[in-house]
Amino acid sequence: MLVSDLQTELALHAHDPSNGEISAAQWLAFIASAARDARSSGWLIRLEDDESITIAASTYEYNVPASFAYIYQMFVEETINGSAVYVHEVPRHHWDIRVNGSVPVFTFSTITELTPDKHLKIVGQQRPTIHSATGTTIDAGMESFLRERALYFGFRYIGAGLSELARWRQELSRQSWVMSEALLRRHPQEFRQLPNALEVPGRG
Numbered sequence: 001m002l003v004s005d006l007q008t009e010l011a012l013h014a015h016d017p018s019n020g021e022i023s024a025a026q027w028l029a030f031i032a033s034a035a036r037d038a039r040s041s042g043w044l045i046r047l048e049d050d051e052s053i054t055i056a057a058s059t060y061e062y063n064v065p066a067s068f069a070y071i072y073q074m075f076v077e078e079t080i081n082g083s084a085v086y087v088h089e090v091p092r093h094h095w096d097i098r099v100n101g102s103v104p105v106f107t108f109s110t111i112t113e114l115t116p117d118k119h120l121k122i123v124g125q126q127r128p129t130i131h132s133a134t135g136t137t138i139d140a141g142m143e144s145f146l147r148e149r150a151l152y153f154g155f156r157y158i159g160a161g162l163s164e165l166a167r168w169r170q171e172l173s174r175q176s177w178v179m180s181e182a183l184l185r186r187h188p189q190e191f192r193q194l195p196n197a198l199e200v201p202g203r204g
Helices: 003-013 024-040 145-156 166-183
Strands: 045-054 062-063 071-080 083-089 096-102 103-108 119-126
Touching: 003 024, 003 145, 024 145, 024 166, 083 119
Parallel strands: none
Antiparallel strands: 045 119, 062 103, 071 083, 071 119, 096 103
């Protein structure tokens, strides 16, 4: 689902398909606020891999890719039948995560497992995306939470006042809050910190 698809869905739920009361830009801001709530509540997104690190000779330190909040595993590239594969895991006691000049880095105690000019595959987790553009894709598994929390923000925004319509919107805001909180509490184990995963300093 794209952010633009969620914006359309939100406008329909708010009985405002023409965005006369809440603009698309405002819905985008509410979606971003909802993602920040998920981040602060510990919601994590699993990354399949990152293969951007190229091993250099006699090098014991590499920057942690920017997308990671937690690191779970590390594999070194091998070539089998002419194809690059990642089947050999770098032993956990060979590496650690530290900070060098405020930058999180992988530090290796030994480089015996590392082959120069090969790549490292990093497996871990990231925080939910804070969306700032309508063409980006919603993190898989977060669609329902973002919808309900953004509806809470939206109904709260247009529900000021004492009129019957305002009270109805205030009740819808309350219902969306309750539903989003329930989704936050029940989010599956796959969105929680993996066992033995290492926190990246400043990103956890």
